[in-house]
Amino acid sequence: xxxxxxxxxxxxxxxxxxxxxxxxxxxxxxxxxxxxxxxxxxxxxxxxxxxxxxxxxxxxxxxx
Ligand SMILES: [Zn+2]
Numbered sequence: 001x002x003x004x005x006x007x008x009x010x011x012x013x014x015x016x017x018x019x020x021x022x023x024x025x026x027x028x029x030x031x032x033x034x035x036x037x038x039x040x041x042x043x044x045x046x047x048x049x050x051x052x053x054x055x056x057x058x059x060x061x062x063x064x
Contacts, residue, residue, distance in 0.1 A: 027060075036049070041054040
């Protein structure tokens, strides 16, 4: 295995291409897509990561 092979495995941000780099970094901090948890109540999201039992919804999904 060469060192190069590590650089090929970059994370894929395709669904977030409409966001800037800074916005992406912010998303990484809390978005369930990355954390697997609801940013509102903190419980683990098993099914949909776009909404939670507590009423939280991923507003980014509807962002124009
Ligand atoms: Zn929640």
